[in-house]
Amino acid sequence: MNYKVVPLSSEIARSVRAEMISPQYRHPASVAVATGYGPCRQCLRKLIVGEDERILFTYNAFAGLSNLPNPSPVFIHKSECRPFDGNGFPPELIDLPLLFEGFAAESELVKREPMSRENFEDQIAEIFGLSGVNYINIRNAEAGCFVARIERN
Numbered sequence: 001m002n003y004k005v006v007p008l009s010s011e012i013a014r015s016v017r018a019e020m021i022s023p024q025y026r027h028p029a030s031v032a033v034a035t036g037y038g039p040c041r042q043c044l045r046k047l048i049v050g051e052d053e054r055i056l057f058t059y060n061a062f063a064g065l066s067n068l069p070n071p072s073p074v075f076i077h078k079s080e081c082r083p084f085d086g087n088g089f090p091p092e093l094i095d096l097p098l099l100f101e102g103f104a105a106e107s108e109l110v111k112r113e114p115m116s117r118e119n120f121e122d123q124i125a126e127i128f129g130l131s132g133v134n135y136i137n138i139r140n141a142e143a144g145c146f147v148a149r150i151e152r153n
């Protein structure tokens with residue numbers, strides 16, 4: 001596999017669960033039973049509607065990558081979960097409406113396209129082949145929220 005999908009950091013997740021505030025913004029986080037699929041940004045699995053408790057908080061996925069923050073609301077499971085560390089694409093994300101966004105230095109957007117369920121691995125390779133692209137963000141195509149980052153392996 002020539003890419004890896006990187007979830008939200010465990011350090012951030014631990015901090016939110018312990019303090020119930022966004023570690024980056026100091027805004028209060030909120031807990032509720034899931035009313036949507038999420039997904040959880042740490043294990044990259046869908047939330048079970050009406051069952052899973054999730055924390056909602058504000059996250060800047062560009063920390064350390066760009067001087068321009070891009071805050072996004074994100075969900076994680078309220079209880080500790082296993083960060084995604086698998087090879088390839090998280091299976092539970094494949095049928096969600098997602099966008100791929102290839103970014104160059106200082107979060108300059110180089111390419112945005114809807115993820116294709118049939119050939120997303122070719123798409124990832126193509127975007128990484130574009131000049132300047134350092135990483136690809138996965139975004140929800142409907143809510144617009146940040147989901148995870150794809151890095152070269």
Ligand SMILES: [Zn+2]
Nearest residue numbers: 040043077081
């Ligand atoms: Zn989770």
